[in-house]
Amino acid sequence: MNIKSGEDLLRLCAEEGLSLSEAACKYEMKKNDVTKEEVYEKMLFTYAQMKKSIQEGMKKKDSGYEIRGKMFKDYGMLMDEYIATKNAFLGERAARAVAYAVSVMEVNCSMGRVVASPTAGSCGVLPAAILSACETYELDDKKAVEGLLAAGIVGAIIARNASLSGARGGCQAEIGSASAMAAAAVVHMAEGTPKMSLDAASITFKNIMGLVCDPVAGLVEIPCVKRNGLGVLNALMSADMVLAGIESIIPFDEVVSAMDKVGRQMPESLRETSGGGIADTPTARKIEKEIYKKDWD
Ligand code: SF4
Numbered sequence: 169m170n171i172k173s174g175e176d177l178l179r180l181c182a183e184e185g186l187s188l189s190e191a192a193c194k195y196e197m198k199k200n201d202v203t204k205e206e207v208y209e210k211m212l213f214t215y216a217q218m219k220k221s222i223q224e225g226m227k228k229k230d231s232g233y234e235i236r237g238k239m240f241k242d243y244g245m246l247m248d249e250y251i252a253t254k255n256a257f258l259g260e261r262a263a264r265a266v267a268y269a270v271s272v273m274e275v276n277c278s279m280g281r282v283v284a285s286p287t288a289g290s291c292g293v294l295p296a297a298i299l300s301a302c303e304t305y306e307l308d309d310k311k312a313v314e315g316l317l318a319a320g321i322v323g324a325i326i327a328r329n330a331s332l333s334g335a336r337g338g339c340q341a342e343i344g345s346a347s348a349m350a351a352a353a354v355v356h357m358a359e360g361t362p363k364m365s366l367d368a369a370s371i372t373f374k375n376i377m378g379l380v381c382d383p384v385a386g387l388v389e390i391p392c393v394k395r396n397g398l399g400v401l402n403a404l405m406s407a408d409m410v411l412a413g414i415e416s417i418i419p420f421d422e423v424v425s426a427m428d429k430v431g432r433q434m435p436e437s438l439r440e441t442s443g444g445g446i447a448d449t450p451t452a453r454k455i456e457k458e459i460y461k462k463d464w465d
Contacts, residue, residue, distance in 0.1 A: 169198050174325055174366045174420035181362040188352070188362045189314035192321035211313040214283055218272070218295035221282045225271025235277045237387040237459050243397075244271030258401070261304060265404060266397040268296035273393040286323045286332040289388045290346035292396035294319055297350035297403050301357045315353035322352040322369055329421070330428035334381030335440040337431025343392075343399045344376040344427065350403035355410055370416035370423040371406040378430055380438035382445025385456035391446050 171177050171191070181191050196207050226244040235241060247267035250256065256263035269292030276282045276291050285294040298315045301307065323332065323345060331337040332345045348369035355365040376399075384390040410416075416423070437443030446452055 169195055171195055171321065171325065172328060174322075174424070177321060177325065178362055178366065187314075188321065188356045188365050189317040191362070192317035195321060195324075196317070207317075208310070208313055211316050212309060215298065215309060215312045215316060217281065218283050218285075219299060221272045221275045221280065221291075222268045222295055222299060223271075224280060225274040226267065234279075235274065235389065236279070237277075237385055237389050237455070239384065239387070239389040239455065240274075240277075240393055242274075243393060244268070244274055247397075261300060262401060262404065264303075265296045265300040265400045268299055269293055269396040269400045270393050272296065273388075273396050277387075277389055277393070285319070286327070286345055286349065287334075287342050289334060289383075289392050290342045290396060290399065292393075293343065293346035293399040293403065294350045294353065296396075296400040297354050298357075300400070300404065301354045305358060307357060311357055315357040318356035318365055319349035319353035322365070323349045325420075326424055330424050331431060333440075334383075337428065338434050338439055339379040339381045339392075339395060340373070340376050340427055341431050342381065343395045344373055344379060346396075347376060347399040347403040347406075348372045350400060351406045351410075354404060354407040358407070358411055360407075360411060364410045366420040367414075367416040368403075368406045368410040370418060370420045371409060371414075372402050373423045373427055374416070374418070375402050375406065377427055380434060380445045381440040382438060382447040383440065383442055384447050384452040385459050386442045386447075387459070390452070390455075 193204055193207050226248055228245055244267050251260050251263045272282055272292035272295050276288050282291040285291055298312050302312050326345045331341045334342040351368035351372040352365035355368045383392055438445055
């Protein structure tokens, strides 16, 4: 079984009557010589860890957490408190998804355990989307695993044909890929077809194409944490558009290829070197000086 592209994936699903997660599971079984039960067991463990990181990140940070650059604190908790006011513009579900994503990033930034999905810098998006979908559609952990499998196969295709790394392709490759994977997963969990999942991934990518990687002081905090929060909204809304019947006119493989080309066209200063973008603003440079001065003292 050779799945090199979105087209290969759709063909396999059509020819063998497979859903996206079934195709992904089959791919995983073949690639790693494991049984279906072993695949599901591993993914259940992964999902449990994702949920744990959401819960841990939502707690107030006076209890042993130390964010490396100290550039933010308690974002998940603040969102949670705000949700309780019932004033959230996009409603509780959207605000909660953002709270989940930034919470996972708090755990990541304090050297806690997270699931890189696909990278540590983008680890908030997929858990937030999967848990939100489970809550919205009242789905169990098995469905969450199916969502993760769908996300995984989409991520594998992106990695093969472009990149998942901010250093190579800018933030579009990192938060963009996480969000595209999340969009595909949510559509799958909502009983969308494989083509609809890839359309949602394409729409998500198109909305983030060109985003540069510009972490302040070289630490994955600003603007990364907030981009995780907004990445999940991009994914959920793209999923909603597709579930409403909107298609991506440009096929997934062409969108991934365009994203890869844009990444290659980006100057080095905008690919995780902290040489440009937000990292090169006066305030960012001041923060950087303060952090490293303290480290050298
Ligand atoms: S700005 Fe760079 S380091 Fe931060 S999340 Fe995006 S790709 Fe990762």
